[in-house]
Amino acid sequence: MKRIATCAAALAAFTFPAMAEVESQDPIRLTTHDWTGQIVNTTILKNVLEKAGYNVELVQADYIAQFAGLKTGDLHVASEIWETTGREAMDEAVATGNVVNMGEGGMIAIEEWWYPSYMEERCPGLPNWEALQDCAGEFATSETAPLGRYLGGPVTWGGFDEERVEALGLDFEVVHAGTDAALFAELESAYQREAPIVLWLYSPHWAPAKYEGKYVEFPPYSKECYEDPSHGVNPDAAYDCGKPTGPIWKVAWSGVEEKWPGAAEIIRDYTLTNEEMGAMVSAVDLDGKSIDDVAAEWMASNEAKVDGWIN
CATH class of the missing domain: 3.40.190.100 (Glycine betaine-binding periplasmic protein; domain 2)
Structure with a gap:
């Protein structure tokens, strides 16, 4: 499922002209983790934002510990918070007012x-x-x-x-x-x-x-x-049940919407499906394609969708 990979800062053979004047050229820092699909997802989001004219950086971060950086604004956007494992951390961070839930990412976990x-x-x-x-x-x-x-x-x-x-x-x-x-x-x-x-x-x-x-x-x-330990088959312990299923969410530092409002709108609109992700992870893990190549292929095949998010 998930494997550590290093993503290039930009695609050597794929350039993205700016579509419009953007609010700030300060880099938007997107987090990457230690599984292939999340890095593919974040690389595509990076490419979309770069096509819109934004300056974007990928920063490797721990899946749960990243919320500390999102609260302070040292990190800006996380593309995959899984309902199955990240909901508690996400809700705690959102409750502080420093992190914003940017909506469902289109995939079900x-x-x-x-x-x-x-x-x-x-x-x-x-x-x-x-x-x-x-x-x-x-x-x-x-x-x-x-x-x-x-x-x-x-x-x-x-x-x-x-x-x-x-x-x-x-x-x-x-x-x-x-x-x-x-x-x-x-x-x-x-x-x-x-x-x-x-x-x-x-x-x-x-x-x-x-x-x-x-x-x-x-x-x-x-x-x-x-x-509540009193709920479930063991009245003395919590977690005596299966894991939740549900959406994969996007979250952001609360300052993103003020500093880069156009980017925030793109991030809210941006989605991928389970089928798209399954095919792309297979292309990387089984077929040996690079993450950058797979992301570029998706961009080329979904040009109209990308332009709709930008415009």
Whole structure:
């Protein structure tokens, strides 16, 4: 799903003439994180803003910790805050008045525990989460035995997996992949060998289409489940439910709308679909194309849409 990549400051073979006079040539700093899709998304937004005449910089930042910079104005725009993992941090930041929710980014997020279909023979009862307790040993590794292993995403992604394991009394140890590339490399290796694995998988991404499998069905998410231990299957613990699903949001430092009002309007209008993102991540991760090339191809294929956002 997500892999660390470095984006060039501008596309060498793709120039964007200014469409109109802009309010300020101070750089608008867009944050990038450690997964391919987010960097693709942010690179396209950068290209759109540059075509409108704005000066734009990409700044690598931690997914959750970025909100400190967005509150102070050291960072300006984040293109992907996932309902599944970032909603609490986003709401806290917006409540300060220093960060603004810029609306939905067009994509719908799913992030949850996932297993290959071949594991259903070894763990009857899946996708029900309670089956994991009955056959945790089927997912054990030499490092976690007798506990099963759940391969989580990089720790910076959040997701409350440790809390979920404890709240539901699962005999699993959460082991975090260092990068999204490592996460999916391990999935590919296990899938080819039909080795035991349950891991963090998400959409929009190419993996749910490439691999046959299912998401684990935990007790349904509710806000109360995350906030009030008395709600849910365990009356003594929060996070005893699945992860939320929902929009992927855009957020910005509150000063963006005053300093760059034209850019703020573009950012609010800017959207991508799950299908578009899945295809672009596949082009990068599976076909070996560069992020800059994929972003430039999208710009060339969506010229009318881009001009509509600008004008």
